[in-house]
Amino acid sequence: MTANGRQAAAERLGAAGAVAPLPDHVDVDVAIVGAGFAGVGMAIALLRAGRRDFVVLERDDDVGGTWWRNTYPGCQCDVPSNLYSFSFAPNPEWSQTFALQPEIGAYLRRVADDFGVRPHLRTRTEVRAAAWDEQARRWRIETSRGPLTARVLVVGTGSLSEPAIPRIPGAERFAGPAFHTARWDRDVGLTGKRVAVIGTGASAVQVVPRIQPHVAQLAVFQRTPPWILPHPGRPTRPRERALFRALPPAQKLVRGGVYWGRECLVLPFRFHRLSRIPQRMARRHLEAQVPDPVLRERLTPRYEIGCKRILMSDEYYPALQAPNAELVSDAIAEITTAGVRTADGVERAFDAIVWGTGFHTTDLPYAERIRGRDGRTLAQRWCAHGMQALRGTTVAGFPNLFALVGPNTLLGHNSIVFMIESQLAYVLDALRALDERGATACDPRPAAQASFNERLQRRMRGTVWARGGCASWYLDADGRNTTLWPGTSWSFRRATRRFDPAEYELLARAGAH
Numbered sequence: 001m002t003a004n005g006r007q008a009a010a011e012r013l014g015a016a017g018a019v020a021p022l023p024d025h026v027d028v029d030v031a032i033v034g035a036g037f038a039g040v041g042m043a044i045a046l047l048r049a050g051r052r053d054f055v056v057l058e059r060d061d062d063v064g065g066t067w068w069r070n071t072y073p074g075c076q077c078d079v080p081s082n083l084y085s086f087s088f089a090p091n092p093e094w095s096q097t098f099a100l101q102p103e104i105g106a107y108l109r110r111v112a113d114d115f116g117v118r119p120h121l122r123t124r125t126e127v128r129a130a131a132w133d134e135q136a137r138r139w140r141i142e143t144s145r146g147p148l149t150a151r152v153l154v155v156g157t158g159s160l161s162e163p164a165i166p167r168i169p170g171a172e173r174f175a176g177p178a179f180h181t182a183r184w185d186r187d188v189g190l191t192g193k194r195v196a197v198i199g200t201g202a203s204a205v206q207v208v209p210r211i212q213p214h215v216a217q218l219a220v221f222q223r224t225p226p227w228i229l230p231h232p233g234r235p236t237r238p239r240e241r242a243l244f245r246a247l248p249p250a251q252k253l254v255r256g257g258v259y260w261g262r263e264c265l266v267l268p269f270r271f272h273r274l275s276r277i278p279q280r281m282a283r284r285h286l287e288a289q290v291p292d293p294v295l296r297e298r299l300t301p302r303y304e305i306g307c308k309r310i311l312m313s314d315e316y317y318p319a320l321q322a323p324n325a326e327l328v329s330d331a332i333a334e335i336t337t338a339g340v341r342t343a344d345g346v347e348r349a350f351d352a353i354v355w356g357t358g359f360h361t362t363d364l365p366y367a368e369r370i371r372g373r374d375g376r377t378l379a380q381r382w383c384a385h386g387m388q389a390l391r392g393t394t395v396a397g398f399p400n401l402f403a404l405v406g407p408n409t410l411l412g413h414n415s416i417v418f419m420i421e422s423q424l425a426y427v428l429d430a431l432r433a434l435d436e437r438g439a440t441a442c443d444p445r446p447a448a449q450a451s452f453n454e455r456l457q458r459r460m461r462g463t464v465w466a467r468g469g470c471a472s473w474y475l476d477a478d479g480r481n482t483t484l485w486p487g488t489s490w491s492f493r494r495a496t497r498r499f500d501p502a503e504y505e506l507l508a509r510a511g512a513h
């Protein structure tokens with residue numbers, strides 16, 4: 001099919017009704033999976049580079065990803081919105097310095113509209129499998145609405161998008177409603193109910209203060225207490241918004257200041273002595289908010305700050321001390337039809353259970369679904385040494401596969417959107433380099449990928465994630481940190497600034513020699 005024909009097919013694909021099957025023989029240059037910050041950002045980057053032959057395949061009903069799925073009360077970003085947004089699409093209208101989910105979701109939908117992503121978007125389309133066809137030099141993609149082929153596969157399926165629920169005996173027996181924070185069930189009213197929140201991570205700490213005033217009884221089940229800092233968020237002032245509207249460089253300046261301020265926060269993760277500063281701040285916050293020494297003791301983490309994600313809240317500790325709330329730190333032995341039984345033999349009855357237990361981060365479902373040159377899946381490729389990629393983006397044996405927010409690209413201190421934008425530039429540079437060389441695909445050289453990861457894991461050694469004394473979702477089953485970037489986000493930008501063809505085997509078009 002010609003480029004024009006393919007583009008027409010891509011547009012037909014995007015414009016088709018929500019549940020119609022795909023038109024026959026859909027072939028696109030680029031297939032993007034996922035329509036969160038990563039997928040939408042990739043689509044915009046392609047459009048801005050004049051590349052229109054692509055589709056965005058999204059299993060949900062609309063764009064947003066994290067900010068479409070997480071509708072629990074209190075859901076909010078923990079990086080200032082001025083920075084947690086695209087650099088090319090500033091929003092002077094944020095109503096809070098740390099926006100809530102509905103506003104971030106609306107921002108992403110607006111950006112998708114403004115930049116013309118919609119005609120390329122195929123919602124309610126789940127990618128079930130993708131296999132590299134070495135002869136055709138294309139990806140064969142199976143979706144819930146039929147097959148398609150693409151030269152390039154960009155995976156933007158998110159690393160905090162598959163809810164994880166721990167295997168607790170009896171979990172399926174519970175008679176009442178039970179749901180994960182990322183799959184909030186709006187049909188279940190919690191007002192006046194006895195509610196268990198299991199887990200004390202970022203989502204739980206946001207949702208607990210929002211539901212506590214309304215429920216009859218609240219029990220928060222804690223395995224490990226988090227370090228919590230005071231929340232610096234506030235509503236934005238009309239004057240600020242007017243200034244940003246009238247003078248966009250002013251907002252850019254503020255964004256730059258916020259960015260470099262956040263960059264400094266990586267220092268305590270790398271240098272133990274510096275971690276005493278935020279740890280002291282968190283301890284003071286706990287002391288100021290929790291006068292009862294016994295409860296305070298139970299809420300005091302036994303690991304170094306930063307080892308797990310640092311949380312921010314002024315409302316979590318007060319909510320736990322409300323007359324209708326209880327912190328339960330005994331291990332859960334089983335879930336019963338009526339509630340939760342802890343290891344000390346006590347059974348508490350509940351009307352609803354909320355799982356605030358995080359996500360699958362090191363065993364990502366897409367790894368099971370993608371097959372490379374030798375027919376093996378990414379999961380099989382990664383089972384020996386954990387998730388690995390070259391520059392967090394490409395994987396040896398998987399030509400023209402680009403993983404956005406791929407292995408070792410998350411941050412504990414700064415905005416993921418910055419990392420995503422670094423990767424977008426890298427992907428575009430790769431496509432440009434292929435065009436210039438008359439090649440159709442690139443496959444990272446195993447030696448380049450191995451030496452990149454050796455260097456990366458060496459840098460990881462002295463960090464708080466290795467030395468901090470905690471088990472966290474950053475680590476895989478073998479204790480390897482395959483999720484976080486070990487340095488500044490700026491160093492990642494430098495690492496992805498240019499696509500180096502020497503690190504790749506370049507493949508000619510099918511049939512060409």
Ligand SMILES: Cc1cc2nc3c(=O)[nH]c(=O)nc-3n(C[C@H](O)[C@H](O)[C@H](O)COP(=O)(O)OP(=O)(O)OC[C@H]3O[C@@H](n4cnc5c(N)ncnc54)[C@H](O)[C@@H]3O)c2cc1C
Nearest residue numbers: 034036037038059065066077078079126127157158161416
């Ligand atoms: C509650 C919460 C708060 C957060 N706050 C912050 C923050 O303040 N700062 C920060 O930097 N990060 C934050 N994060 C991390 C956040 O996930 C990233 O910042 C960012 O949203 C990731 O964007 P993404 O596009 O990579 O993934 P996602 O937003 O997860 O989007 C992935 C998309 O892929 C789709 N998808 C997945 N599999 C398939 C498939 N097989 N077929 C088709 N579509 C598929 C999903 O439906 C989803 O729409 C937060 C995460 C959560 C859960």
